[in-house]
Amino acid sequence: MAKATQLLLTIIFITIIISLFTNQAAAQSAGPCKPDSCHPTRGPTIRFPFRLARQPVRCGYPGFTLRCNARNQTILTLPRAGDFIVQHIDYQSSAIYVGDPGFCLPGRALNFSVSGSPYDATFLNRFGILNCSGRLEDSAGAGGYYIVLPCVSTENSTVVVVADDFPADMAPPSCRRAGNVTVPPWTFSEFYWRPIGPEEVFELRWSRPACGRCETQGGRCGFKEDSGFAVGCTRPSGKFVA
Numbered sequence: 001m002a003k004a005t006q007l008l009l010t011i012i013f014i015t016i017i018i019s020l021f022t023n024q025a026a027a028q029s030a031g032p033c034k035p036d037s038c039h040p041t042r043g044p045t046i047r048f049p050f051r052l053a054r055q056p057v058r059c060g061y062p063g064f065t066l067r068c069n070a071r072n073q074t075i076l077t078l079p080r081a082g083d084f085i086v087q088h089i090d091y092q093s094s095a096i097y098v099g100d101p102g103f104c105l106p107g108r109a110l111n112f113s114v115s116g117s118p119y120d121a122t123f124l125n126r127f128g129i130l131n132c133s134g135r136l137e138d139s140a141g142a143g144g145y146y147i148v149l150p151c152v153s154t155e156n157s158t159v160v161v162v163a164d165d166f167p168a169d170m171a172p173p174s175c176r177r178a179g180n181v182t183v184p185p186w187t188f189s190e191f192y193w194r195p196i197g198p199e200e201v202f203e204l205r206w207s208r209p210a211c212g213r214c215e216t217q218g219g220r221c222g223f224k225e226d227s228g229f230a231v232g233c234t235r236p237s238g239k240f241v242a
Contacts, residue, residue: 033059033222038068044089046074048221049209049231058223061209061231063118073101079116081108087201091215097201104151105200106161109183112202119204124182128166132158132175146171 032055035047046052051060053067066086067075074086076098084098096119100108110129114120136148136158146162153159162171164180171177184202211221214233224232 032056038074039072043072043074044086046089047091048223049206049211050089058226061118062229064206069101075101078114078119080113081111084108084202092212093205094207094210094212095203095205097203099201102151105202106149107152109181110152112181112183114184114204118206118208120207124184126164126180126182128162128164128180129178130160130162130171130175131178132160132172134158134174136160136172136174146175 033048033051035045036052036055037043037045038052046066048059049061049064050066051057051064053065067077069075076084076086076096078084083101085101086096087099088097090096099105109127130146133156135153135155146160146166149159149161159178160175161181168177184204209221209229209231211231211233214221217233218236219233221231221233224230
């Protein structure tokens with residue numbers, strides 16, 4: 001009888017130990033992919049399809065890696081355009097809003113490209129850039145507006161942006177057309193074509209992975225399996241569906 005009791009206690013003890021290790025392993029495997037952020041009170045919450053570089057690779061979809069800089073700002077790096085600060089992520093609309101760390105987003109527009117990134121170039125606006133000698137102020141003419149970009153202008157030259165169809169004869173005499181830029185939509189625009197100010201952001205969108213519907217329904221997107229890139233949705237009930 002004593003031996004049977006001792007055996008039973010041994011089995012219970014081993015079962016408890018195995019259970020503790022299993023739960024600990026599950027917590028460790030789930031923990032690294034929990035929502036994260038670069039700052040405890042500011043900045044966007046990072047979750048699938050995004051991940052922070054400090055998280056495991058499987059926490060995010062390929063191409064959606066973000067990182068934290070020394071100021072605890074969330075940084076998105078576009079292969080052909082450089083680093084941008086992530087101001088907000090709209091998971092339901094599949095949109096990310098980014099600004100310039102140097103507070104000169106208009107200057108970034110001069111060489112902006114989403115090439116090589118997972119972001120769609122569907123929603124773009126085209127503008128003309130004028131390079132003018134001397135100093136100019138924002139002005140308006142019968143044919144439309146031209147607006148100075150102070151952060152890319154100098155004491156001896158002024159860079160201005162105009163609508164793509166801005167009449168050449170309406171430009172100031174000291175200006176010449178320097179080229180065109182194609183940039184994403186932005187917010188807080190006084191005019192429908194007005195260029196971006198220092199406080200404004202580019203809106204970028206992605207179509208893959210398609211998580212918008214899942215997010216709208218209160219679910220959370222994620223990989224369906226430990227390998228491959230098929231994505232599914234965890235509903236509020238905890239049920240995982242394709």
